[in-house]
Amino acid sequence: MHNAELFETRSKSSSSRIRCQGISKTYPGVVANNAVDLDIQPGEIHALLGENGAGKSTLMKILYGVTLPDAGQIWWNGQPVSIPSPAKARELGIGMVFQHFSLFETLTVTENIALALPPGEARNRKHLAGRIQDISIHYGIPVDPDRHIHSLSTGERQRVEIIRCLLQNINLLILDEPTSVLTPLEVEKLFESLRKLAAEGCSILFISHKLNEVQALCHSATVLRNGTVTGACDPRMSSAQEMASLMVGSHTELGVPYPKVSGGESVLEISSLNAEREDPFGTTLKNLSFCVGQGEILGIAGVAGNGQKELLKLLSGERLTHQQDTIRFSGKSIGRFNPAARRKAGMAVVPEERLGRGAVPEMGLHDNGLLTGFLGGLIRRGFLRHKKINRFAEQVIQQFSVKAHGVAAEARSLSGGNLQKFIIGREILQDPKLLVCASPTWGVDVGAANTIHQALIALRDQGAAIVVISEDLDELFQISDRIGALCHGQLSPVRPVPGTTVEQVGSWMTGAFDATSVPQPEEQIEEHPQEPQEATH
Amino acid sequence: MLSVSPLPLPRLERRQQDSQLLRYLSPVLAIGLTLISGALIFLWQGQDPLVGLYTFFILPISDSYGIAELGVKAAPMLLCAIGLSVCFRANVWNIGAEGQLLMGALIGSAAALYFMESGSRFALLFTVLAGAFAGLLWAGIPAVLKNHFNTNEILTTIMLNYIALNLLLWAVHGPLKDPNGFNFPESALFTEAVTLPIVLEETRLHLGLPIGLLAVVAAWVLLSRTFIGFQLKVVGLDASAGRFAGYREKRLVYFALLICGALAGLAGVFEVTGPIGQLVPQVSPGYGYAAIIVAFLGRLHPVGIALTSFLMALVFMGGEMGQMELGLPLALGSLFQGMLLFYLLACDVLIHFKLRGGRA
Numbered sequence: 001m002h003n004a005e006l007f008e009t010r011s012k013s014s015s016s017r018i019r020c021q022g023i024s025k026t027y028p029g030v031v032a033n034n035a036v037d038l039d040i041q042p043g044e045i046h047a048l049l050g051e052n053g054a055g056k057s058t059l060m061k062i063l064y065g066v067t068l069p070d071a072g073q074i075w076w077n078g079q080p081v082s083i084p085s086p087a088k089a090r091e092l093g094i095g096m097v098f099q100h101f102s103l104f105e106t107l108t109v110t111e112n113i114a115l116a117l118p119p120g121e122a123r124n125r126k127h128l129a130g131r132i133q134d135i136s137i138h139y140g141i142p143v144d145p146d147r148h149i150h151s152l153s154t155g156e157r158q159r160v161e162i163i164r165c166l167l168q169n170i171n172l173l174i175l176d177e178p179t180s181v182l183t184p185l186e187v188e189k190l191f192e193s194l195r196k197l198a199a200e201g202c203s204i205l206f207i208s209h210k211l212n213e214v215q216a217l218c219h220s221a222t223v224l225r226n227g228t229v230t231g232a233c234d235p236r237m238s239s240a241q242e243m244a245s246l247m248v249g250s251h252t253e254l255g256v257p258y259p260k261v262s263g264g265e266s267v268l269e270i271s272s273l274n275a276e277r278e279d280p281f282g283t284t285l286k287n288l289s290f291c292v293g294q295g296e297i298l299g300i301a302g303v304a305g306n307g308q309k310e311l312l313k314l315l316s317g318e319r320l321t322h323q324q325d326t327i328r329f330s331g332k333s334i335g336r337f338n339p340a341a342r343r344k345a346g347m348a349v350v351p352e353e354r355l356g357r358g359a360v361p362e363m364g365l366h367d368n369g370l371l372t373g374f375l376g377g378l379i380r381r382g383f384l385r386h387k388k389i390n391r392f393a394e395q396v397i398q399q400f401s402v403k404a405h406g407v408a409a410e411a412r413s414l415s416g417g418n419l420q421k422f423i424i425g426r427e428i429l430q431d432p433k434l435l436v437c438a439s440p441t442w443g444v445d446v447g448a449a450n451t452i453h454q455a456l457i458a459l460r461d462q463g464a465a466i467v468v469i470s471e472d473l474d475e476l477f478q479i480s481d482r483i484g485a486l487c488h489g490q491l492s493p494v495r496p497v498p499g500t501t502v503e504q505v506g507s508w509m510t511g512a513f514d515a516t517s518v519p520q521p522e523e524q525i526e527e528h529p530q531e532p533q534e535a536t537h
Numbered sequence: 538m539l540s541v542s543p544l545p546l547p548r549l550e551r552r553q554q555d556s557q558l559l560r561y562l563s564p565v566l567a568i569g570l571t572l573i574s575g576a577l578i579f580l581w582q583g584q585d586p587l588v589g590l591y592t593f594f595i596l597p598i599s600d601s602y603g604i605a606e607l608g609v610k611a612a613p614m615l616l617c618a619i620g621l622s623v624c625f626r627a628n629v630w631n632i633g634a635e636g637q638l639l640m641g642a643l644i645g646s647a648a649a650l651y652f653m654e655s656g657s658r659f660a661l662l663f664t665v666l667a668g669a670f671a672g673l674l675w676a677g678i679p680a681v682l683k684n685h686f687n688t689n690e691i692l693t694t695i696m697l698n699y700i701a702l703n704l705l706l707w708a709v710h711g712p713l714k715d716p717n718g719f720n721f722p723e724s725a726l727f728t729e730a731v732t733l734p735i736v737l738e739e740t741r742l743h744l745g746l747p748i749g750l751l752a753v754v755a756a757w758v759l760l761s762r763t764f765i766g767f768q769l770k771v772v773g774l775d776a777s778a779g780r781f782a783g784y785r786e787k788r789l790v791y792f793a794l795l796i797c798g799a800l801a802g803l804a805g806v807f808e809v810t811g812p813i814g815q816l817v818p819q820v821s822p823g824y825g826y827a828a829i830i831v832a833f834l835g836r837l838h839p840v841g842i843a844l845t846s847f848l849m850a851l852v853f854m855g856g857e858m859g860q861m862e863l864g865l866p867l868a869l870g871s872l873f874q875g876m877l878l879f880y881l882l883a884c885d886v887l888i889h890f891k892l893r894g895g896r897a
Contacts, residue, residue: 316781317783318780318781338783338785339780339781339782339783340782340783340784340785341783342783343783349781351781353777356775356777356778357775357777357778357781358778358781359778360771360774360775360778361774361775362774362775363770363771363774367767367771370767371771371778371782372781372782372783374764374782379764382763382764382765383762383763383764384762384763384764384767
């Protein structure tokens with residue numbers, strides 16, 4: 001394969017594939033990168049670790065030519081280079097897969113890939129489809145070139161992005177949080193492909209928060225904190241605890257198993273909730289029934305796209321149910337209550353999208369506090385009470401250690417973790433009876449995730465009912481008291497966490513449950529002869 | 538490896554953060570560019586550019602009467618633009634201020650003609666209220682269509698502008714035509730009882746301007762001090778966040794459109810009961826459309842709008858002055874308006890993007 005050849009010829013001239021020295025980048029008020037050094041060898045899988053806001057994204061953007069550094073030098077295969085644009089980066093042989101894919105849903109895989117290629121290569125679609133197939137087989141990245149993107153799962157879309165990079169003869173592949181959208185099994189398959197790719201000489205820069213994945217995959221790691229490199233290590237030799245302490249600067253307890261409790265009086269009761277999907281790519285919810293009691297956390301697992309979005313909208317009131325009594329909250333039927341009425345009744349919701357649903361990007365934190373906090377005395381006779389509004393935002397910032405330049409900082413200027421702390425803090429400070437949280441720590445660093453988990457547990461211990469909808473099984477096992485899983489719009493049995501296993505829930509996530517009755521765990525695995533879901537954690 | 542080589546043209550690059558300086562500099566820049574282009578047009582028309590610009594922008598306001606006239610022209614645009622800014626903040630693209638203004642003038646005139654007879658003490662008040670209410674109802678049509686039938690308000694408001702204009706033409710040629718008017722398409726002249734009081738002696742400056750300035754204050758309070766104003770902004774910036782927070786989007790659409798309709802209707806009835814004094818086919822030289830430019834030039838901020846409405850009034854007067862003094866076509870005024878909006882939109886790109894020269 002050409003990658004291997006390139007690797008051999010180029011590696012003679014220099015040992016490093018890419019080397020950065022003294023990379024600095026300052027944004028108004030923030031030093032994003034401060035004299036960062038990075039060195040990646042050919043064929044090396046290098047992890048870039050760090051909390052949100054540590055400067056990982058800035059460094060990636062500099063490497064991919066999206067942003068120019070203020071200072072510092074980059075050497076590519078031993079040659080000093082400057083990378084002023086992504087086009088230049090691709091020309092050098094750097095490919096990147098972003099967290100958010102850039103694919104056209106209505107086009108096929110081949111058409112999407114053709115768009116990224118120079119006209120000469122793109123014109124012959126048949127030939128291109130053949131090349132896609134070759135790469136797909138060679139690296140074990142199964143993709144059908146003729147499928148339309150909208151019919152692909154998130155994992156499959158990611159494969160299209162990776163193949164698109166590989167077609168451009170790259171020598172360095174940058175992956176930004178690639179596993180956050182994958183099931184455990186898909187993660188394992190991705191890792192196999194990456195290992196093969198690396199064995200052929202392609203270097204990989206792997207950005208992740210999941211320390212166990214870094215340990216399983218990477219040969220070396222660079223850890224960033226507050227824009228500075230705080231250490232480099234061999235993840236295969238270091239413990240997750242060591243790496244985490246490099247990242248957050250203190251010995252944070254990892255995955256503390258919070259004490260499990262059983263809930264009190266039922267706060268939220270969902271009975272036979274059905275909802276037709278709203279758009280062709282949505283999921284129809286079928287006959288969901290569950291309840292959440294006072295002072296307990298119910299975890300709902302499942303791979304995204306199995307009805308989570310629909311369920312959240314129905315719970316928040318953004319979508320109303322046909323029958324008032326399919327959703328009962330504190331003894332009241334609220335199926336046809338709008339979001340404001342549900343808030344008034346004591347319900348709070350944290351959506352998955354932080355910017356553009358949970359917060360208005362262009363507005364300051366004070367206004368974003370008011371966004372849902374308007375019931376807490378921030379308004380008098382329709383007029384805003386600016387002092388109270390500011391104080392509320394300050395309170396959230398302080399109690400949840402949100403890093404921001406004051407209450408007027410625009411929501412979009414915050415890193416994902418800090419914004420999430422703000423949003424969850426805003427809801428918790430309103431003292432809800434029920435909190436519904438979607439992916440509370442998605443793309444959030446270890447430090448912020450810990451803060452968020454502790455806040456949720458504290459809220460639970462105050463007697464609130466909490467529903468956490470998340471793809472992260474580790475998280476759900478860590479904080480939930482009872483757990484179930486969504487698959488194809490149906491809910492698995494819900495069991496107390498101490499009495500179930502990751503494997504059990506993993507199999508529910510693939511649909512291995514009888515939706516009409518509550519089956520015994522043993523029966524389910526037998527019923528489904530398909531590959532047993534293995535827990536990778 | 539093949540790659541498309543970029544042309545050595547300046548490129549636009551997304552700024553990390555929007556430039557606050559350019560947000561306010563952009564209208565100034567647009568005005569400057571309009572003046573330069575204007576000078577070139579004068580040159581091309583065989584006029585001395587300095588004389589041309591002087592005739593356009595200085596001569597109309599060289600005496601106190603001219604300054605008062607500026608207020609007369611600014612008032613309707615001010616009222617419309619304030620209403621439009623409420624809509625635009627909420628992402629409701631109301632292009633129908635013109636139609637709402639015309640309906641205000643039409644129904645206001647009908648009311649005026651009716652109350653002229655009655656001799657009621659509240660004749661003027663009822664007339665004005667009738668005009669405002671007519672504008673409100675006219676704006677209610679696209680609001681209903683948008684909220685309940687999901688129609689695009691840009692299209693419906695534009696179409697309603699033409700309907701309003703034709704209704705007005707039908708009325709002045711038909712039911713509202715002055716029976717003693719020698720068959721001219723005009724209503725009877727309004728009597729004192731239904732005429733707006735003059736606020737400055739010896740001029741045509743009427744009560745519309747102080748009320749317009751009152752609207753500026755009210756809009757400022759609404760947008761920066763009230764929860765409704767906050768909700769309008771949230772829905773405008775990010776509809777899904779508004780929906781998530783439980784704001785009633787449909788109610789906000791009604792609110793914005795009805796407020797704007799009432800203000801535009803007020804502008805219309807002020808025109809007929811103020812400077813014109815009767816209903817004529819040409820009530821508005823496009824005030825409702827010009828108000829769109831005014832609203833954007835004023836950055837959708839009430840104070841900015843107050844300033845730019847006077848600027849736009851000057852452009853209107855300059856157009857007439859150019860016709861009278863230099864024999865230039867009246868369309869030149871519209872040309873200036875168009876250039877102003879064009880340059881503003883072009884300069885606004887610089888708020889979000891910066892120019893980078895040379896090749897990549």
